[in-house]
Amino acid sequence: MLDDFFVRALLAAVGVALFAGPLGCFVVWRRMAYFGDTMAHSALLGVGLGFLLGIDMIVGVVSVAFAVALLLVALQRTGLTATDTLLGILSHSALSLGLILVSLMAWLRLDLMGFLFGDVLAVTAAQVGLIWAGGAVCLAGLALIWRPLLALTVSEDLARAEGVPSLRHRLAFMLLMAAVIAIAMKVVGILLITSLLIIPAAAARGLARTPEQMAVIAAATGAVAAAGGLLASLHLDTPAGPSIVVAALVLYGLSLAASPLARA
Amino acid sequence: MSGARTLVTATGLGIRRAGRWLVHDIDLQVAAGEIVTLIGPNGGGKTTVVRALLGLLAPDAGTVRLADGVRVGYVPQKLQIDRVLPLTVARLMTMTGHHKRAAVRAALARTGVEELAERPVQYLSGGEFQRVLLARALLRAPDLLILDEPVQGVDYSGEADLYELIAHIRDDEGCGILLVSHDLHVVMAATDRVVCLNQHVCCTGAPREVARHAEYRRLFGPRAVEAYALYEHHHDHAHDLHGHTLPLDGSGHSHDHPHPNSHGHGHDHDHGHDHDHGGRRHAG
Numbered sequence: 001m002l003d004d005f006f007v008r009a010l011l012a013a014v015g016v017a018l019f020a021g022p023l024g025c026f027v028v029w030r031r032m033a034y035f036g037d038t039m040a041h042s043a044l045l046g047v048g049l050g051f052l053l054g055i056d057m058i059v060g061v062v063s064v065a066f067a068v069a070l071l072l073v074a075l076q077r078t079g080l081t082a083t084d085t086l087l088g089i090l091s092h093s094a095l096s097l098g099l100i101l102v103s104l105m106a107w108l109r110l111d112l113m114g115f116l117f118g119d120v121l122a123v124t125a126a127q128v129g130l131i132w133a134g135g136a137v138c139l140a141g142l143a144l145i146w147r148p149l150l151a152l153t154v155s156e157d158l159a160r161a162e163g164v165p166s167l168r169h170r171l172a173f174m175l176l177m178a179a180v181i182a183i184a185m186k187v188v189g190i191l192l193i194t195s196l197l198i199i200p201a202a203a204a205r206g207l208a209r210t211p212e213q214m215a216v217i218a219a220a221t222g223a224v225a226a227a228g229g230l231l232a233s234l235h236l237d238t239p240a241g242p243s244i245v246v247a248a249l250v251l252y253g254l255s256l257a258a259s260p261l262a263r264a
Numbered sequence: 265m266s267g268a269r270t271l272v273t274a275t276g277l278g279i280r281r282a283g284r285w286l287v288h289d290i291d292l293q294v295a296a297g298e299i300v301t302l303i304g305p306n307g308g309g310k311t312t313v314v315r316a317l318l319g320l321l322a323p324d325a326g327t328v329r330l331a332d333g334v335r336v337g338y339v340p341q342k343l344q345i346d347r348v349l350p351l352t353v354a355r356l357m358t359m360t361g362h363h364k365r366a367a368v369r370a371a372l373a374r375t376g377v378e379e380l381a382e383r384p385v386q387y388l389s390g391g392e393f394q395r396v397l398l399a400r401a402l403l404r405a406p407d408l409l410i411l412d413e414p415v416q417g418v419d420y421s422g423e424a425d426l427y428e429l430i431a432h433i434r435d436d437e438g439c440g441i442l443l444v445s446h447d448l449h450v451v452m453a454a455t456d457r458v459v460c461l462n463q464h465v466c467c468t469g470a471p472r473e474v475a476r477h478a479e480y481r482r483l484f485g486p487r488a489v490e491a492y493a494l495y496e497h498h499h500d501h502a503h504d505l506h507g508h509t510l511p512l513d514g515s516g517h518s519h520d521h522p523h524p525n526s527h528g529h530g531h532d533h534d535h536g537h538d539h540d541h542g543g544r545r546h547a548g
Contacts (some may be wrong), residue, residue, distance in 0.1 A: 029349045151359045154345060161318040161338040162360045162404070208350045209384070 005121055010230055012123045012131050013244060016184045017196060017222030019135040022215035023142055023180055024197030024222075025204070026173060029153050029211075034084070036194045038072065038091040039065040039174075040181045043190040044098030044115055051108055052101070058130075058182045065178035068094055118189035118241030120230070131183050138179050145172050150211055187226075188241040199248040200225060206259025221251050268295040271334050271408040271440045272317055276326030279312050286312045288325065289464050294408060294440040299431065299454065301443040301471075304461035305483060310444045311341060313461065314412050317442070334408055337401030339394070341412040341444070347386050354381045357400050371403040372396070375429060390417020394426065402433065409433070412444045427454045 027036050043061045050060025068090055075086050102110055111119065123131075149169050151159035160166055184193045200222035201214065208214035228251075229244030236243075270293050277290040287309035294300050302310050315321045316328055318338060330336070345351055357368045372378045375395040380388065388396065394414055401409055411430065415423040431454050434441050443455065458474040460466045466479040474480050 029346075031348075147360070154349065154351065154356070154359055155340060155343050157315070157318075157320055158338060158340055158343065159360055160320055161336060161340075161410075164360055205348060205350060209352055210350055210355045214350050 005123075006230070006234060008123050008125060008128050009120045009240065010227060011128050013120055013187050013226035013230055013240075014223045015128070015131040015135050016180075016187045017200065017226040018219045019139050019142075020180055020184060020196045021200045021204070021218030021220070021222040022139070023176055024199075024201035025211065025215050025218055026149060026153065027177075027194075027197045028201040028205070033194055033198050034087045034091070035069070035072065036177055036181075036197055038087050038094070039069050039177055040190045040193040041091045042068040042094035042098065043181050043185055043193075045094050045101060046098075046182075047110070047115060048098055048101035048105065051105060058134075061182040061185065062175075062178045064094075065181050066175055069174040069178065114189070115185065116189045116191050117239065118185070118187050118192065120187045120240045120244075123186055127186060131186075134179065134183050138176055138183070141172065141176055145169050149173055188244055192241055192245050195245045195248060196222060199245070199252050203248070203252040203255040206255050206261050221255070222248065225251050268297050268440075269331065270295050271331050272442075273329045273331075274313070274317060274326065275329075277313070277316055277323050277328060278325030279309075279316055279321055280324040285463065287316075287461070287463055290326070290461075291465065292317075292459060294442050296407065296440050297434065297438050298456045299434055299441045299443060300457045300459060301445055301455040302459050302461055303445055304466075306446060308462040310446070310461055311412055314410055314442070314444055318410060330408075335404055335406045337404050337406030337409045337439075339397045339401050339409075339411045339414055341416065343393075343397065345385050351385045352381070353377075353383050353385055353388070353396050356385050356396065357403055359400075361404065363403055367403060371399040374402060374433075375399040391419065391422045391426070394418055395429075398426075398429070398433075402437075405437075407439055409439050409441045410444075411441065413446070414443065415445070430454065 027033055042064050046061035046064030047057055048060075049055075049064060050057045053060070072086060072090055075081065075090075076083055081089075099112075102108065102112065113119075114122070148159065148164045149172075151162070151164050152166055152169055156166060180197070181190070181193055184196055188196055200218040203221045204214045204217035207217050225248035226244050229247035230240055232238065232247060233240045233243035272292075272294050274290050274292040277292070278288040279286045290313055292300075292302075292313070302313065304310050312321065316323055318336065319328070319330075345356075353372070354365075354368055357363065357371065363371075369378055369381065372381055375398045377392055377395045377399065380392060380396060385393065385396070394417070398411070398414065401411075409430075414430065415426050418426055430441060430443070433439070455471050457469065458471050459468045460474055460477070460480050460483065462483055466483060467474055467477040469477070
């Protein structure tokens with residue numbers, strides 16, 4: 001079954017979506033969409049550094065994305081530059097540095113478009129295995145910090161006053177973000193990763209009454225978008241990654257129409 | 265309340281920001297079973313002190329010490345929960361700890377909002393939300409309750425009810441309560457000890473003593489003193505009208521309370537009489 005390129009692509013995309021949905025809920029709740037985008041845009045730099053230093057690509061991407069997140073938090077503390085400005089600076093600088101680094105390593109002949117927009121139809125059986133194994137580990141990690149992270153999201157002060165440590169949970173969350181970027185890169189590409197995090201979560205909001213419901217609905221929505229987008233791309237001969245994103249957008253629209261909570 | 269366990273102690277507490285002391289030389293204690301009210305003008309540093317007591321701010325001077333094993337329940341001044349986060353009251357209750365459904369219901373019933381359990385928190389009125397937060401704090405079975413402006417967004421009659429509820433909680437649970445308030449008269453009558461804060465502790469003592477204190481008059485003006493007396497009068501009146509015992513009276517702690525009723529119905533409540541009887545009841 002895994003011999004078929006389409007089945008592999010389907011498994012890869014659905015696997016990523018199942019993990020990205022619940023994590024994306026926190027991205028939405030904590031208003032970190034552009035934070036995630038900035039981390040994702042640094043992924044190419046991670047790929048380049050990975051090749052340069054001869055380390056595993058996944059390790060390179062996770063390390064660089066995590067480092068950028070820490071740098072962002074550190075720069076926020078100076079208070080001299082607004083957060084949206086910082087996000088813009090780091091996001092575009094990291095992407096530019098990555099593009100330059102990759103272009104300097106001419107011998108690599110990387111498929112740049114594949115990194116930027118995804119190349120899910122070329123996913124190997126080993127990569128599918130990595131996505132599911134990595135996704136399962138990350139999902140377990142998210143389950144572990146779910147309650148404290150949610151408490152900190154509702155009210156940092158209240159949670160801390162009741163003994164929930166803040167720093168370690170925020171770091172763990174950033175690490176999970178870095179991991180999902182490394183895993184999802186193959187499916188939708190680094191420029192579109194954030195959409196896989198936030199669109200299913202946003203679609204789930206109108207249908208959920210509790211945070212946990214929203215996480216489950218987001219995972220399901222993402223999986224449906226992944227499958228639907230891939231099928232559409234097969235029939236319409238459209239690029240796979242963007243098709244998944246557009247499928248998610250359609251589901252978001254439907255959810256707004258169906259939601260009892262949405263008001264005009 | 266001598267002999268009662270001291271729950272939290274601040275000694276010489278100071279918090280400094282941008283080269284300026286927000287608060288300094290704060291000495292403050294809350295013991296089990298007492299209600300201490302922190303009053304002071306806006307910007308006087310009440311919330312800063314509370315945040316330091318909760319361990320949310322590290323002291324720049326002095327120390328804050330929580331007695332061993334003291335569980336703290338906290339009701340923050342402001343809690344805005346965005347609509348992007350779906351959250352029912354019941355789920356908010358179990359945010360930092362696992363609690364049985366029945367326990368959640370019981371805590372909500374305690375503050376009179378049991379029927380709100382399945383409602384989204386974003387659609388509660390100010391008073392409902394404060395009661396939910398209070399129930400949430402109670403669910404932890406706290407030894408020390410810290411309430412920062414608990415009547416914010418609550419209408420005037422709801423205010424009195426809420427303070428009555430807080431006094432009940434103290435009586436039933438025996439926990440120590442630290443209340444923060446910028447409004448004076450209502451809160452003071454339900455309090456054992458008032459700490460008046462304006463960057464430093466201006467004055468402290470029984471409500472009646474503090475109300476007479478020069479520093480207090482300077483901070484809040486003579487009208488605040490009148491307002492306090494006026495409130496006492498109203499309180500007596502309500503008691504007579506309805507004929508049932510108001511919570512502070514039957515609590516078994518009456519020797520500790522400067523409760524207006526205990527001054528006897530024979531008095532007319534002008535300021536002169538208040539003076540005569542002011543500190544008398546506060547040996548304990």
